Amino acid sequence: MSDSLSLSIKWLNSESIDKSKGQDLKAIEGLKAKLSQSTRQINLYVALSDSSISVSEARWLFGRLMDHLKALYPLKAIKLNRGRGVPNHLYEAIALDLSSRKPSVEIQGLGNKVDELQQQAEFEAGYRLWVNEDPSIRTSLQIAEDVMSYAATHESVEALVLGTDELAAANMNLHLAVGGASQKSPPRLVIATYGDPSSEHAPLMLVGKGITFDSGGINVKPYTSFVSMMKNDMGGAALAWHLFQALVASDFPQPLVCVLPTCENPVGEEAMRPGSLVTGHRGISVRIDHTDAEGRLILADALSWASERYSPTEIITFATLTTSALNSYGPFATPVHFANPLMSKKLAEASHYCGEDLHFFPDRVWHREANRDHEADLRNTGRLSGNASGGAGSRNAAHFLRFFTDAPLTHLDIFASTWDWSGQSPSGSRSGATGSPLRTLVRGLNAYVHAKL
Template sequence: MLNRKSVADGYPEQDHMEDGLLLVLTSPGRPVSPWIDELKKQAIPTLQREIHYAKLHVGFKDPRRPYAVVEWTETGRHTLERRWVLAQFHRSLRQQWRVKKLCLFLAASSEPVQELMLAEDAFLAAMQPNDQGNDWARVDILSTEPDQLQKSDPYTALRWEAMQGYRHWINENPDELTSIEIGNRLRKFASEHGCEFREMGPEELRREGLNLLLAVGQGAQRSPSRLYIATHQAHKSGKPLMLIGKGITFDTGGINLKPFESHVNAMKNDMGGAALTAHLFQALVKSGYDGPLVLVIPSCENAIDANAMKPGVVVKSHKGLDVFIEHTDAEGRLILADAMSYAQSLFKPGLTLMAATLTTASLRQYSNYFTGVHFASEELQKLLHQRGQKWGERFSCWEEFLPFKMANTTKAADLTNMGRLASHANIGGGSSVAAHFLREFASHPLVHFDIFCSCWNWSGDYPGVAFGATGAPFNTLFDVLRHHGQELAAVR
């Protein structure tokens, strides 16, 4: 259980329960209250720990109430880096102290959300696999500045619920979260919140020419090809903001079978883009987003079957471009291309934000800590970096580049789904080439987020997660879109 509470600036004796650890989170370069200084003086020198530039003063108020005060010896470090530093302490908390209750005290800060992220990490790092409970029996977050925290994070409950939902979808077993189940959940939300909802099955997909989406799912039985479209405030004037998410519920690689080295054991996360955009859409609707908003999710399983899509075929896309299916494990770009072409022709959005676990190559390009962003305007890039500092998430932004575009050309058709740089290049363009493939199908402004690297704890040390989904980059995107979505989607 995670509880949030407003308190006075003083030792929280009533909240620091027996058999519970008090963790005081301070802000770098800011003076602390006298009672916190006193805790530091009373700390036991032999228990003091220093992790990079975080000093932990550890002691006991009485034999059954241990505490630790975090003191930062460097300022100006990115919030994600501070989260990473403190995560090393979080992982040892339960084992070292043998306590089941955690009390986190947020000291006065000019950016209270940054300390809130460190506090939420302590809870999330204790989540059990597949979100089957939490190792902490109780976690309390105490704040002395509720007004300032509310101003910085005005939709705390909505944000937390939606971010947790995003993580949970990714962590779910793929035989349960099928394309059909995704549709059931979206339909239920739309019905309860006054949104319009549409489901397109095989017959309608075929009639509308979404042949790439059909091809990827043609071998799937449990999780067949579907396209879901939900709209909010569609009657409003102005260009809508469109969210598109890749919903491959499990990726075997198809006939070009994905080897273990390509993370096949984690491919239930290949619907991460759908999970992210669906929960962004839901949180925006619940928060009262006042502009036209469209959610588009193409979904299926990339299965191995006698009827599965075969390498070497040419398929005509919704846009009319012929695509050479050179490799069946480059399937995400196919379903997204058809979905975007179709949805943009219907809604003519001012801006499309697409999210997908598109390429394993992004893990090499951006590491586990950055989200790759393609084709964002300078304005959006600035917002992502600013709000990313606030929420402890990082982005690597890439612009249009002709060699990446040309890497998707082939003599066999208009485009190949296995784009590559010239043969003399040592390393392929990976995420960038795939993003440029998608751009060929866009008729309106597109920003693509390759979240493969950041949405899953590949490195094993991403802050705030023990195993599986990280929650990145939900918090930053919700903040940016809730406050700037309508202006970003405005006609330029």
């Protein structure tokens, strides 16, 4: 088979595809597909078999179809177009997913929207690049350097980096406890601000967990295949930073603060010990019940320090915080904790539009109290009592964060959605970082702030 085949895809409505010529493909239930082939080109016509199929499901189904075709044909280039009656949100989601694939993709049928979509694809690519990068390269020092470089070329953005001495002076001992044994990726707090300092509006704060590699610490991770993926534990920082850039590019109407607590969680002589009692910036003591529950510790100090310094209207945290997010909600979903009604509405609408599943959960006192401890104020492994002790890890961990700020807080546990655990992510990544849920957040937060201001 020639290696110069190109693929022309036309997305149609269900009625139109029935009138199209070509061989029926029965490979993927939920899609209607027809295929015709010339010497150098394959023509593919696609439609949903049921209009009730969600955009997230459509993305997943189309990914299966593309995998099927790529196994049969060596494709050099892809061109995407659409027929009448195909909803914008469905077509845009498919176009973005194709833009993340190889080979090259030409998108038609979007008019002036193409440039906006291409910019969004670039932010998603940057997000995936950070998460996929070798952890010996994507260190806390590299994160700090990249943020400082960006600020130097953007007049409306300023950056600040706190090193170990500044962290110690601010009593950010939880952060220092996690990363104190690492020289390769030592503790850093990286901050970027956007907007007019004299603005009448207080900032929206984005906080992202940046554990550049998570060995588990002294409670070392026992599962070899799993620990090899732990370069992704800085996915929260990668998401927060690329969301910050995307919002800046969209002329976001509210000032922004992006806070990235970052280090690695190593094994070493200076590593934190299970059973240690550590008091952080806010004066709350925490018993280190397990060294592999480290993300909430660096977030705790970052939240308390940055809340005092910047007085945000509200805070959104992003973290690959718990395996419970994967075990409880499946491989593609993002649990969202504590979002207020308007934010929940705008994020849910954006989630539906973009095809990235979000699940919303409220504040509940029993999850908050599950973090109390008998020796310290809190422990870093909140558990419910009795037979419920093995569940609700994502919920308990989210409630831990609420102790460290008085500002309204929304938390996204992106452990399941930021990495392609199944090899079948709707994004088409097939391995590594997915880029999710960046597109939902860009759309949803813009809608939220415009509705609020």
